[in-house]
Amino acid sequence: METTGPMSVIILGADGYLGWPMCLHLSRLGHQVVAVDNLARRQWDVEGGSYSLVPIASMDQRVARWRAGTGLEIDWRPMDICDGEALTRLFLEVRPEAVVHFAEHRSAPFSMIDQEHAVRTQVNNVVGRLNVMLAIKQAVPDCHRTAMDTQTPTGKPTRVGVAAAAPPRRADAGKVGQPSSGAGRGLQAERRLISARKLVTGRVPSARASDTPGFVARKSKPGSG
Numbered sequence: 001m002e003t004t005g006p007m008s009v010i011i012l013g014a015d016g017y018l019g020w021p022m023c024l025h026l027s028r029l030g031h032q033v034v035a036v037d038n039l040a041r042r043q044w045d046v047e048g049g050s051y052s053l054v055p056i057a058s059m060d061q062r063v064a065r066w067r068a069g070t071g072l073e074i075d076w077r078p079m080d081i082c083d084g085e086a087l088t089r090l091f092l093e094v095r096p097e098a099v100v101h102f103a104e105h106r107s108a109p110f111s112m113i114d115q116e117h118a119v120r121t122q123v124n125n126v127v128g129r130l131n132v133m134l135a136i137k138q139a140v141p142d143c144h145r146t147a148m149d150t151q152t153p154t155g156k157p158t159r160v161g162v163a164a165a166a167p168p169r170r171a172d173a174g175k176v177g178q179p180s181s182g183a184g185r186g187l188q189a190e191r192r193l194i195s196a197r198k199l200v201t202g203r204v205p206s207a208r209a210s211d212t213p214g215f216v217a218r219k220s221k222p223g224s225g
Helices: 019-028 040-048 059-070 084-094 115-139 182-201
Strands: 008-012 032-037 074-078 098-101 144-147
Touching: 008 019, 008 084, 019 032, 019 059, 019 074, 019 098, 032 059, 032 084, 059 074, 084 115, 098 115, 115 144
Parallel strands: 008 032, 008 098, 032 074, 098 144
Antiparallel strands: none
């Protein structure tokens, strides 16, 4: 799917420390941003008896201040991605050209508090991810998807609707499902990174790392060749 103008983008996990800056960035670039979050992170602070060193305004206040300061709109939709029906309705309504998925629990210590917290983390991350993929499949199969979580760089499958099959033969390894080697996983991660950079900057980054501003090649250790 090629696009040269403003895109309709859904940001999942928009209330987070990555999600909200991404909303502001894409909105300033002229994209139509729909911000989605269930505000779970704020509840974690209450449960843990902690608080932010810098007070964090509510999402309603954030959106209002952004509108007042820039004249730009961010469409705020409080929603839990574990509600598959509601998520699919949103995708059918918005028809996004891109989805940025930041709505997974990112705290390992939180998931290790006890059984209830472990299960809550797994349900949110696994069921939520599945709902996102199925909503894309049903509503906008050509939609771009970018995710940030602990397993994205390792080559987790991101396609749905592929019929189950026997494990791939060795000659086919790396063609479906998880790549069979570190090199395959690295290539897949690099392709996702390029896709994410293209969404944010509007252009494809250089294929050579040495062409990237600020790149410094590492010197080989003596005797390493």
